[in-house]
Amino acid sequence: MEKLKVVFHINENEKWPVVLSNVKNLIKDMGEENIIIKVIANGVAVSCYMPEPDNQRVIRNVEELSAIGVVFIACRNSLMGNRIDEKTLSDTIEIVPAGVTELVKRQSEGYAYIKP
Amino acid sequence: MEKLKVVFHINENEKWPVVLSNVKNLIKDMGEENIIIKVIANGVAVSCYMPEPDNQRVIRNVEELSAIGVVFIACRNSLMGNRIDEKTLSDTIEIVPAGVTELVKRQSEGYAYIKP
């Protein structure tokens, strides 16, 4: 059976806890081998990727979930708009030119869309 | 013609009025025989399914819309997270192990996604 696929869209920082919880519940329920998950952050939500003390919980989760195959993505437009130097971000975070393009292309490939 | 299909996703209690209004408008516009509608509640939004005085308006709508075929779904993870005993909920509400899995699977079957 073909794996199911999903993009989670986050554009507000206060949604990080629910996005991360949703991703974990999905993996727990389906098994990490049965689902392809991408988390696409744009707007101000990209700022939680910055290696700063306030973001420790998000960053630890990003590292742990990346290790089992979840792909975390940042929108370059949003990084620039929030004056974040992409070189400061962890290598595990994928940078794309535009988060919205990514959301459109993935859905055209059969990914489901969830906006927590 | 194959029926159109849609999942409404709700994860915040204050969104219940707009979700219910959207569902009614969709049925009024398309005809209940032409559309399959599922409402998937996760996060704190499952608490409006509890048979309590404050939830009367939601529950009455859930009963009326269920009677014409709309399926209302609660995420078990969210029920447990909000310490809600699923045995207290109306039988018309379908319980699924994880709301996010339901959102992914339905979209993979061709359901549209709407987050009011």
Place this chain on the structure above:
Amino acid sequence: MEKLKVVFHINENEKWPVVLSNVKNLIKDMGEENIIIKVIANGVAVSCYMPEPDNQRVIRNVEELSAIGVVFIACRNSLMGNRIDEKTLSDTIEIVPAGVTELVKRQSEGYAYIKP
């Protein structure tokens, strides 16, 4: 190659700046000739289509983006619910009986869905 297609859904006025910014970033990234974009407003968000001083920025953007092919849509149910006379709106804005129906039908035709 078939053009990619996307509907942006907006139902809150304060989301207009981010929706318009997302649309511009998508066009800048993909090229206006490679993407079909519809912006579907329902709920209170239709009120920003009204030709009033406070809405100047939204309206100017709607005109400019319409000129390069973006389609802006208003839900008639929502116009009536917000006591807005549709005859006062610019001709560039398309009126549909129900925004939710439009969201379902377009997704059934392969449009991606983005809720900023």
